[in-house]
Amino acid sequence: MLKPIRCFTCGSLVAEKYSEFDKLVKAGGDPNEVMNSMKINRYCCRRMLLSNVNIIDHVLPFYEYLAQRRAEFESDTL
Numbered sequence: 001m002l003k004p005i006r007c008f009t010c011g012s013l014v015a016e017k018y019s020e021f022d023k024l025v026k027a028g029g030d031p032n033e034v035m036n037s038m039k040i041n042r043y044c045c046r047r048m049l050l051s052n053v054n055i056i057d058h059v060l061p062f063y064e065y066l067a068q069r070r071a072e073f074e075s076d077t078l
């Protein structure tokens, strides 16, 4: 959902590498080779980049709808 800041296992910073990794993979790079070129060698950190799914754009409309419904409910009760 949100980018993890640190690796859950070893505590190494991974958030600073995620943008470049995502850009290179979306440009058609092989994730394994991209991580090798970025010197991400530990498999725990590699997991953090590979397994992250960015779904914030899909979840955000539900929160907006919830805020809208809450505002409607509060205006009805007053």
Ligand SMILES: [Zn+2]
Pocket (backbone or CB within 6 Å): 007, 008, 009, 010, 011, 012, 042, 043, 044, 045, 046
């Ligand atoms: Zn790690």
